[in-house]
Amino acid sequence: MGPVITVFARSPDRGRGLARDMAVRWALEEVGQPYATRGLSFAQLREPAHLALHPFGQIPTYEGEDAALFESGAIVFHIATRHAGLLPVADPARARAIAWMFAAQATVEPPIVERSMALLTERDRSWHAERLVLLADRVRKRLGELAQWLGGRDWLEGDFSAGDLLMVAVLRRLHGSGLLEAVPPLAGYVARGEARPAFVRAFEAQRAAFEAAERS
Amino acid sequence: MGPVITVFARSPDRGRGLARDMAVRWALEEVGQPYATRGLSFAQLREPAHLALHPFGQIPTYEGEDAALFESGAIVFHIATRHAGLLPVADPARARAIAWMFAAQATVEPPIVERSMALLTERDRSWHAERLVLLADRVRKRLGELAQWLGGRDWLEGDFSAGDLLMVAVLRRLHGSGLLEAVPPLAGYVARGEARPAFVRAFEAQRAAFEAAERS
Known part of the structure; x- marks a missing residue:
């Protein structure tokens, strides 16, 4: 029996996979861990039962035999410590x-x-x-620094890791803004992440959930 | 020989300890690890030598025998994995x-x-x-949720941990805003953190560095 993660009952981005459950789904797919989801309405996010699980009333949460957790970064980290494939085993590579x-x-x-x-x-x-001009400048500054670091590499450090998984999940929020597309090395980096079979499975799962909710 | 961390050559907050080196200094003091600092001017932050160490041109960085790192949260985590005292040893407490x-x-x-x-x-x-009204409301929302979680506890989960250390370091940025003072459980929580001997040593160290820079 795998963990249960909470997700939006109806994807606010209409199945584009930009909510924070996407990174957790993706991590679970990368390590081959089956999971179940529990959909929550916006009203349910503020109910005591959910606030006991997530102090800030957000998704995702993670309920496993080992721990009940909140914060997508912490959940991805937890998955990466319990399964091989998302973090190098030893420092300095692991720490980086x-x-x-x-x-x-x-x-x-x-x-x-x-x-x-x-x-x-x-x-x-x-x-x-x-x-909006100021905000776009702030985003561009970070993208420029990240592209400078990435240079000609496929991933941020050697092999694909949970660091790349979270970074690609964050950068995907810029799809359609023109900001990501203006930095070809980063657009390519995101495309490499999205081409991973585990990403595709996670994306299809959240889109199928959105489509089922639309029909209901 | 302990690690070297980078800090601002001249504290922009005039020794109030609000820059991101403060959490790293505090963590090192909590575990009893001596360290050295290297002060950087704002111009030096953008130099290739520093960008090789910190892709986003910020402080702090960490250079130890085991790894060269950036991001204060990651550095505190690294310190907590190499020394006892900042993280519980087993899940679920460690994951939380x-x-x-x-x-x-x-x-x-x-x-x-x-x-x-x-x-x-x-x-x-x-x-x-x-x-500014909107921004204060956003901060108040998070403070209210955090206070609700904290209730009558001293720390977020059982004993003091690296989670409390980072949370107190973040909340300290609100000193003087009136926002923290308006939520007594959180003001008390921050005061408990600031009363820890390791915090006091870290705070005095960064203030002494600021005062030395002022005299030079």
């Missing part, structure tokens, strides 16, 4: 892959999410257009 | 402490940093006052 996990979530994601939030919540504010 | 490490950096810190950035960089924008 973990550094990229934190970098994806603490350094690269915030300006990307900030820009998405502005598009969602500040469209009717007088400052929207002017501020 | 790690979940709080990610939560501190990926969920609680972004709105706090966003607000600080607006105060620093958007003061002359027409939207500043109006937007």
Whole structure:
């Protein structure tokens, strides 16, 4: 019996796989661990039963025999410590892959999410257009630094790792913005991630869930 | 010989210990690991030698015999895996402490940093006052959820861990904003962290470095 993860009952991105359960699904597919999902409405996210599992009322959570967890980065890390394939076994390679996990979530994601939030919540504010320019500049700065690091490599450090998994999951939020496409080495990096069979299986699973919810 | 960490040559917060080296200094003090620092100017952060160490041109970095790392969360985690005292040894307690490490950096810190950035960089924008209200609301939401979780506990999960260390380091950025003070359980939580002898030693070390730089 595999773990249970919580997901949105109805994908707010209409099956594009941009919610945070995607990274967890992908990690589980990479290591070949079957899992079940429990869909939650937005109202259910604020209920005491869910807040006991996730203090900030978000998805995903992870309930396994070994631990009940929240935070997608921590869940991916937990999966990577229990199964081979997502983290090198020894330092320094292991520590560096973990550094990229934190970098994806603490350094690269915030300006990307900030820009998405502005598009969602500040469209009717007088400052929207002017501020969007600043936000795009902040994203471009990080993308430029990341492309500089990547150079001609396939992955951030040697083989594909949980660091790449989280970084690709974060960068995918930029699809359609033009920002990722403007940096060909990063667009290629994301495409390599999306071409992995485990990614494809995870993506299809969340899209199938969205389509089933639409029909219901 | 202990590790070398990079820090700002001149503390931009004038010795208040709000830069990201503070969490790393604190972690090293908690485990009793001596360390050396290398101060960098803002110009040096963008030099190739530093970008090879930190792809995003920030501080802190960590150079030890075991690994060269960047990202404060990853460095604290690395210290916690090599020394006793900052992480429980077994799951589920260990995995949950790690979940709080990610939560501190990926969920609680972004709105706090966003607000600080607006105060620093958007003061002359027409939207500043109006937007500051939204930003404070976002911070208050996270603080309320965190206080709800904490309840009457001293620490997030049982004993003090690297999760508390990163969370307190993040919340300290709110000192003087009135936002932390408005949530007494969290103000008490931060005060408990700041009262730890290891925190005091780390704080004094970075303040002494600032004062030495001022005199030079």
